[in-house]
Amino acid sequence: xxxxxxxxxxxxxxxxxxxxxxxxxxxxxxxxxxxxxxxxxxxxxxxxxxxxxxxxxxxxxxxxxxxxxxxxxxxxxxxxxxxxxxxxxxxxxxxxxxxxxxxxxxxxxxxxxxxxxxxxxxxxxxxxxxxxxxxxxxxxxxxxxxxxxxxxxxxxxxxxxxxxxxxxxxxxxxxxxxxxxxxxxxxxxxxxxxxxxxxxxxxxxxxxxxxxxxxxxxxxxxxxxxxxxxxxxxxxxxxxxxxxxxxxxxxxxxxxxxxxxxxxxxxxxxxxxxxxxxxxxxxxxxxxxxxxxxxxxxxxxxxxxxxxxxxxxxxxxxxxxxxxxxxxxxxxxxxxxxxxxxxxxxxxxxxxxxxxxxxxxxxxxxxxxxxxxxxxxxxxxxxxxxxxxxxxxxxxxxxxxxxxxxxxxxxxxxxxxxxxxxxxxxxxxxxxxxxxxxxxxxxxxxxxxxxxxxxxxxxxxxxxxxxxxxxxxxxxx
Amino acid sequence: xxxxxxxxxxxxxxxxxxxxxxxxxxxxxxxxxxxxxxxxxxxxxxxxxxxxxxxxxxxxxxxxxxxxxxxxxxxxxxxxxxxxxxxxxxxxxxxxxxxxxxxxxxxxxxxxxxxxxxxxxxxxxxxxxxxxxxxxxxxxxxxxxxxxxxxxxxxxxxxxxxxxxxxxxxxxxxxxxxxxxxxxxxxxxxxxxxxxxxxxxxxxxxxxxxxxxxxxxxxxxxxxxxxxxxxxxxxxxxxxxxxxxxxxxxxxxxxxxxxxxxxxxxxxxxxxxxxxxxxxxxxxxxxxxxxxxxxxxxxxxxxxxxxxxxxxxxxxxxxxxxxxxxxxxxxxxxxxxxxxxxxxxxxxxxxxxxxxxxxxxxxxxxxxxxxxxxxxxxxxxxxxxxxxxxxxxxxxxxxxxxxxxxxxxx
Ligand SMILES: Cc1cc2nc3c(=O)[nH]c(=O)nc-3n(C[C@H](O)[C@H](O)[C@H](O)COP(=O)(O)OP(=O)(O)OC[C@H]3O[C@@H](n4cnc5c(N)ncnc54)[C@H](O)[C@@H]3O)c2cc1C
Ligand SMILES: Cc1cc2nc3c(=O)[nH]c(=O)nc-3n(C[C@H](O)[C@H](O)[C@H](O)COP(=O)(O)OP(=O)(O)OC[C@H]3O[C@@H](n4cnc5c(N)ncnc54)[C@H](O)[C@@H]3O)c2cc1C
Numbered sequence: 001x002x003x004x005x006x007x008x009x010x011x012x013x014x015x016x017x018x019x020x021x022x023x024x025x026x027x028x029x030x031x032x033x034x035x036x037x038x039x040x041x042x043x044x045x046x047x048x049x050x051x052x053x054x055x056x057x058x059x060x061x062x063x064x065x066x067x068x069x070x071x072x073x074x075x076x077x078x079x080x081x082x083x084x085x086x087x088x089x090x091x092x093x094x095x096x097x098x099x100x101x102x103x104x105x106x107x108x109x110x111x112x113x114x115x116x117x118x119x120x121x122x123x124x125x126x127x128x129x130x131x132x133x134x135x136x137x138x139x140x141x142x143x144x145x146x147x148x149x150x151x152x153x154x155x156x157x158x159x160x161x162x163x164x165x166x167x168x169x170x171x172x173x174x175x176x177x178x179x180x181x182x183x184x185x186x187x188x189x190x191x192x193x194x195x196x197x198x199x200x201x202x203x204x205x206x207x208x209x210x211x212x213x214x215x216x217x218x219x220x221x222x223x224x225x226x227x228x229x230x231x232x233x234x235x236x237x238x239x240x241x242x243x244x245x246x247x248x249x250x251x252x253x254x255x256x257x258x259x260x261x262x263x264x265x266x267x268x269x270x271x272x273x274x275x276x277x278x279x280x281x282x283x284x285x286x287x288x289x290x291x292x293x294x295x296x297x298x299x300x301x302x303x304x305x306x307x308x309x310x311x312x313x314x315x316x317x318x319x320x321x322x323x324x325x326x327x328x329x330x331x332x333x334x335x336x337x338x339x340x341x342x343x344x345x346x347x348x349x350x351x352x353x354x355x356x357x358x359x360x361x362x363x364x365x366x367x368x369x370x371x372x373x374x375x376x377x378x379x380x381x382x383x384x385x386x387x388x389x390x391x392x393x394x395x396x397x398x399x400x401x402x403x404x405x406x407x408x409x410x411x412x413x414x415x416x417x418x419x420x421x422x423x424x425x426x427x428x429x430x431x432x433x434x435x436x437x438x439x440x441x442x443x444x445x446x447x448x449x450x451x452x453x454x455x456x457x458x459x460x461x462x463x464x465x466x467x468x469x470x471x472x473x474x475x476x477x
Numbered sequence: 478x479x480x481x482x483x484x485x486x487x488x489x490x491x492x493x494x495x496x497x498x499x500x501x502x503x504x505x506x507x508x509x510x511x512x513x514x515x516x517x518x519x520x521x522x523x524x525x526x527x528x529x530x531x532x533x534x535x536x537x538x539x540x541x542x543x544x545x546x547x548x549x550x551x552x553x554x555x556x557x558x559x560x561x562x563x564x565x566x567x568x569x570x571x572x573x574x575x576x577x578x579x580x581x582x583x584x585x586x587x588x589x590x591x592x593x594x595x596x597x598x599x600x601x602x603x604x605x606x607x608x609x610x611x612x613x614x615x616x617x618x619x620x621x622x623x624x625x626x627x628x629x630x631x632x633x634x635x636x637x638x639x640x641x642x643x644x645x646x647x648x649x650x651x652x653x654x655x656x657x658x659x660x661x662x663x664x665x666x667x668x669x670x671x672x673x674x675x676x677x678x679x680x681x682x683x684x685x686x687x688x689x690x691x692x693x694x695x696x697x698x699x700x701x702x703x704x705x706x707x708x709x710x711x712x713x714x715x716x717x718x719x720x721x722x723x724x725x726x727x728x729x730x731x732x733x734x735x736x737x738x739x740x741x742x743x744x745x746x747x748x749x750x751x752x753x754x755x756x757x758x759x760x761x762x763x764x765x766x767x768x769x770x771x772x773x774x775x776x777x778x779x780x781x782x783x784x785x786x787x788x789x790x791x792x793x794x795x796x797x798x799x800x801x802x803x804x805x806x807x808x809x810x811x812x813x814x815x816x817x818x819x820x821x822x823x824x825x826x827x828x829x830x831x832x833x834x835x836x837x838x839x840x841x842x843x844x845x846x847x848x849x850x851x852x853x854x855x856x857x858x859x860x861x862x863x864x865x866x867x868x869x870x871x872x873x874x875x876x877x878x879x880x881x882x883x884x885x886x887x
Contacts, residue, residue: 226602280604280690280712304599306607380571384578394575396510396560436597438613442620456626461609465696468609469626470723473651476625 002028002165004195005184007172007207009036011148011341012330013199014155015074017164019345020197022367023359027164028191029156030184032171034463035423036156036416037149039201041338042426043225043276043308045265046148046256047239049336050087050140052107052115053249059318061110064336067343068142074342075146078154079371081257087143087239088127090134090293096243100138103243107140114141129235131292143239147257148338149426150373153416158369160415162362167191168416169463172200175210181326182211195326195357197348202273202311204319204331213323218332220273221310223265224282229301229434233259240293251289253297258429263290263297265308276307303434310334320347325355372414372427375407397447398440400433408444412451419452421445422462445469480504480796482570482584484561484737487516489769490590491544492782494553496789497588502796506582507548507555508572514548514555515541516592517615517770518778520622523643525670529779540778561591564741566762586764586792589738589752590785593770595640596730605691610698614640614728621647629724633701634658635689637665637672639776639863641728646675648726655679656720659687659703661710664837666730666863668776688712689725698723731774741765748816749773755823757791758784766792773818773833776863780831784818801826806847806875811884813838815862822875831867832883834860842886843868847878860885 004020006013009031020027031038048071054060075082091100100117107115116139123130123137160166174185181194198207205218233255242250248267256262266282283305290297313319313332318340321329328348337344349359375383375393386406387394393406411418411427418424421431424444431437431444445468449456460466471477480502483490486509494507513519518526521537528534531543548555559574568587573579595613612620612628618640620626630653634641637660645655658676663686665672676683684703690712691702705716733751735743744753744761751772752760758768768788769781794800801824808817808830817832834841837860844854845868852874860866868883875881 227599274695277606277691278602278604283602283604300600302600302602303597305602380579380581383573387573387575387578391575394573394578395558396573399510399560402560402562434597435594435613436599438595438597438616441616442624460696463696466609467697468628469620470629471627473621473625473627 002026002191002193004197005030005182005191005193006197006199007184008039008199008201008204009152009156009166010039010041010199010201011037011152011155011338012333012344013197014152014159015341015345016197016199016330016348018155018159019349021159021162021164022362022365023349024362025359027159028193029159029164029166030170030172030186030191031166031168034168034420034460035418036166036168037152037426040308040311041152042149043306044148044223044335044338045252045254045262046145047087047254047339048082048144048146049339050107050115050143051110051112051336051339052103052138052140053244054110054336056106056109059320060336060340063318063340063343063347065111067340068144070342071144071146071339075151077367078151078158078369080146080151080154081373082144082146083257084142084144085238085255087140087241088123089138089241089243090123090130091136091243092133092292093135097136099243100136103138107138112140112142115139127236127238127240129295130240131294133292145239145254145257146338153427154369154372157415158367161369162365166416172207172210175207177211177324195328195352197328197330199330201333202309204311204329208323208329208331211324211327213329215321215323216319216331217314218311219314220270220275221312221334222268222270222275222282222307223310224278224286224305224307225262225264226283226286226299226302226305228261228263228298229303230259232261232298232301235261235297236294242289242293251286251293253290253294260303261297273309276309278305278307304436318344320344322351322355326357328352372407372411373429375404376402397443398428398430398433400435401429403428403430405447408447409451412448419448420460420462420466421448421468424448478583478585479506480585481506481588481792482582483507483588483590484564484570485509485516485590485592485769485771486511486514486555486557487590487592487769488518488541488544488778488781489592489771489785490516490588491541491548492785493588493590493768493789493792495544495547495551496786497793498551498553500790500793502793505553507553508559508561508570509555509557510560512558514545514557520615520619521643522622523647526778529777530782561737564737566742568764585796586766588788588792589760589765589767589771590769591734591737591771593731593733593774595727596732598727601727601729603689603692606694608692608694608696608698610694610723611692611725611727614638614644614726617644617726618647621651627651627653629653631722632656632724632726633689633703633720633722634726634728636660636728636730637667637683638728638730639667639671641726642667642671642675644726644728645681646679649679649681655681656722657682657684657703659684659689661686661688661706664861668863690717692725698725701725731770733771733774735771738767738771743767746816746820749818753820754818755821756819756826756828757824758788758819759791759795764795773816776865780865804876806878807880809880809882811882813885813887814843814883817883825872825876827869827872829867829869830883831865833865834862834885837861838885838887840887844884844886845870845881846884847875847881852881
C-alpha cells in the first residue's frame, strides 16, 4: 500500500512525485513505457517561458509565472542545466507590432518582470543574426532554457533516492475505488494507494474515465523539430519566437542548454495518439519560417529531426481537477507545462491539504542530486583526480560528445536506471552528437548487456520490439 | 616536447610515421583512440586493397598489417585507446586515456590523420518514424565483421557509396535478403568494380534516381517507401513503392573528421570538408600537416598511403628546418572539376595534383590553364565522381603563375 501513485512519468508526474515524497508520502510512479520522459516531455521546445503568452486569470498564466520563478532553484537542486538566455518575440509588420504590444500588456498583468518592447536597431544589437524582415520585438529577459528530459530524470531519480518507487512497462488499464483509496491495475498486476495523481499526458482522459470522469477530452497536436549541430548553437543567443497569429505560434529558433540549435515546432491537429511521424511538409515549413527568423541557418548541419505531441485539452486551459476525493487530474498540460511543472506540483500538495490529507515535511528528504553532466567541463587536474580512482573516466566512448565509459556506467547504475540505448543517450548524451551513435552504439550495447545481465540480442533501442541485433553471423554461430 | 605527433593510427597515420622515420625523425608518437592500429581497414575484410601499392589484392586487415608490422619493427612509439581532445595552433595536444589520464604534449610538427565518419540518418530528414534498425553501413560492417552480430535480415540500402555496395554483398553472404540499393543521383558514387562484384553478381537491383521517402515501424523498422526523383532530386508523386524490411542501411557519404583541425584554426575547404593544403600537405597552420580521409575522402587506400608519405616526409623536412625555393600558386576549379588536392602550391618543385569531377563525363578534356593560356590538356574517355584522378605538373609549367585553373571541356 502506497500513500500515492502517480500515473505517468513525464515532467508533470515527476515533479509531483518528488513534491509528494518531500511531503513525507510513500509514492509509486507508474509508467507504461520502458523509461521515464517518453511522452511530450522528451520532444518539446525546452523553453521555460517567461509567462506573457497565457490569458490573464488562467491557470496557465498563474502556474507558468510561478513555475518559471521556481525553476532556477529546482534546476540547481537537481543538478540540471538551466540557462536564462532571454526570449524575443519578433514582429515583421505593423499588425505584428500591435500584437507585440498586447503581449507586453498581458505579460505585465501576468506579473512577468522586466518586459520591454524594442525596435530593430536594439534587436539587431542584441541578436546580430536576426532575420532581415524583423522590425520590432518583445524582449523577455526572464525567459530561459532547460533540458526537459534531464529535468525529469533528475526529479524521478531524486524522488527514488528519497524512497519513491518507479514501475516502468506498467500501462494502467483499470482503476477501482476501494474503502481507503484506489487499486490501479495493469492487466492482472495492481498497485494500491490512498491517492492517485493522473499525469498521463495524452491519455489523461482515458485514465480519468476509468473512475467515471468523462468531463474532458485530450487530442494530439503534432509538433516537429529539426536539430542542428553544436557548431550552430551560437547563431542566436536568445530564443526567437514569432508573434502568434491565427495560424498559431509559428516556428521558433533557440539554442539548447547543450549548445545545439533547435528549430520548430510545427502545429497540426491529428487523430492518432501514437503517430509521432515527421513529415516532408513539416520540414519544409520549419525551414521556410526559420529563414525568416534568423539569417543563414545552415540546415546541412542537421543532426536529427523528431516529433512531439501536444496534449491539447478541450477547455483551452490546464485541466487540474479532483473528480473524487484523493484523485487529481493533471490533464491538458500542453505548453507551458514544462515551465509550470514545479508550480503544478505545489498545487497538487495544496489541493490534497484542502481535502484533509496530512502532508508533513519529510525531515530526511535530501533535495540535492549530483549533476550527471559536467565531467567534460572539469579542469585537467580535476579529471585526473577522478581517473586516478576510476580508470573508466579516461576512456572516451562517444567521440562526438566526448562521453567517457565512466559516465555511461555511472548513468546505468543511477536511479532511474536505463535499460535501453535511448535511455543511455538521454542520460549521458552519448549517441547524441553528429554521428548519432554510428561509432559508439555497439560499445554501449555491450555495456548495457553486461550491466543488466542480459544478452546483446535483448538490448533494445527504446523498449519492447526495438531490438538492435537479429542474430549472430555464420562464423559467430 | 615531441618532434612529431600523429593523430590517428589508420593507414594514413602509420604510413606518415614510417615516412617520417625514414626521413630521419626518431621522436615520433602516434595517438590512436581505438584499441588497435589499422583504422577503418580493420573492419574491411573484403579484398581489393593494395593493387597499386603492392601489386596484389589484399584484405583491409592484411594491408593495415603491412604497415603495423613496419611501425613495430621500427619501434615507432604509439598509444592506443587514447583520444585526442584538442590541438592548439601552437601545436599543444591534449589527449586522454585510462592509464595516463588527461595529458598535454607540445609537438614541433603535427600530422592530422583522423580519417572520416559516415553521414548519419539524422542529416537526411527522412519523414516517418524513428525505430530501431536504421544503421549507417559502416556501423553495420563493424557489427558483422568485428562483433559477429547481424543487424537485420531484410535489408534496403540507401546510397550506393562503396561501403553500401560492399555491405550489400556481405549481408547477402550472411543469409540476409537485400531488396534494393537506392541511389538519389542518376549514377553511383561507388567504384565500378564494386557495382559489378557486389550487386550484379548477386542480382541485387540498383535503383538510380530513387530515394527513401518514408520510414515505417514503431519499435523496429517494418518497411520503407521509396520514390523516384526528378532531375532536381525531388520525389515524383505517384512513383512510391512500399518495401517491407526490418533494416535500412545508409551509405550516404563520408565526412572528414575535422573537429580537431578547427580547434587548431586550420582553414578548411568547403568542398572537401578537409584542410586546405599545399603540395607538402601542410595546412594553413604552420607545422600542421594532414593526410588520408581527414583531408579528402579517398576510395583507394593505396592513394592514402602515397599522400601520407608526402606528409610524413614534409613534416620531417619541417622539423629539420629544410625549406624549398618558395612560390605561391592558387589552384582554382571550374565546378565540373569539383576540387583539387593540393589547393595551393608553395614551392618550385614538380607536383602531382589529385582531383575529382562533379558528374559523369564521357570523352572529356581536362585542361590546366594559367595567365590566360592553356598550359596542359589531357583527354579522358570517362570520368566519374567516384574515381579520383591525377595530373603531374612540371615546375616550369606554373613557375610564372599566381593562379592556375583546372577545367573540363566536354
Ligand atoms: C511540440 C511541443 C512543444 C512544447 N514546448 C514547450 C516549451 O517550450 N515550454 C513548456 O513549458 N512547455 C512546452 N510544451 C509542453 C510540455 O512539453 C508539456 O506540458 C509537458 O511535457 C507535459 O508533461 P506531462 O508529464 O504532462 O506529459 P508527458 O510527458 O506526455 O507524460 C505522460 C506520461 O504518461 C504515460 N502514460 C500514458 N498513459 C499511461 C498509462 N495508461 N499508464 C501508465 N503511463 C501512461 C506516458 O507514457 C508518458 O510518459 C511543449 C509540448 C509540445 C508537444
Ligand atoms: C568501409 C570502407 C570500405 C573501403 N573499401 C576499400 C576498398 O575496397 N579498397 C581500397 O583500397 N580502399 C577502400 N576504402 C578506403 C580506405 O580504406 C580508406 O580511404 C583508408 O582506410 C583511410 O585511411 P585513414 O588513415 O585516412 O583513415 P582511418 O582508417 O579512418 O584512420 C583514422 C584513424 O584515426 C583515429 N582517430 C580519429 N580521431 C582521433 C582522435 N581524436 N584521437 C585519436 N585517434 C583518432 C581513428 O580511430 C582511426 O583509427 C574503404 C573505406 C571504407 C570506410
